[in-house]
Amino acid sequence: MSAPVTLYGIPNCDTVKKARAWLAERGAEAAFHDFRKQGVPRDHLDRWIAAAGWEKVLNRQGTTWRKLDAATQAGVRDAASAAALLLREPSAIKRPVVEWSDGGVTVGFAPADWEHRLG
Numbered sequence: 001m002s003a004p005v006t007l008y009g010i011p012n013c014d015t016v017k018k019a020r021a022w023l024a025e026r027g028a029e030a031a032f033h034d035f036r037k038q039g040v041p042r043d044h045l046d047r048w049i050a051a052a053g054w055e056k057v058l059n060r061q062g063t064t065w066r067k068l069d070a071a072t073q074a075g076v077r078d079a080a081s082a083a084a085l086l087l088r089e090p091s092a093i094k095r096p097v098v099e100w101s102d103g104g105v106t107v108g109f110a111p112a113d114w115e116h117r118l119g
Helices: 014-025 042-052 063-067 070-074 079-088 111-118
Strands: 005-009 030-034 097-099 105-107
Touching (some): 042 105
Parallel strands (some): 005 030
16 A cells, blocks of 8 residues: 655654654655755645645644744734745644645644545
């Protein structure tokens, strides 16, 4: 069972580690894109926001968001302002983001959904 996917995230993130291990256990071919080293491709970010919604792509529960000043947080009110912030602060993206071989995009680790996607 092999479905080439690209997993975006940060290697030391616990959820990303779990997701990568889960994919490896199932023999899924998965490329890894490190936000910190490789950046966030703007066209991909736009696609993620279109597919999942900016509210889901933006991780308001994470440390990066909590460390932002109140004015910066208040300035995120729509897809455009969220995208601008996420390009500056990629660690504020909910992880992992996965681009599936069928063109689908998921945000966060959801084993039941992923099992279905792998077929």
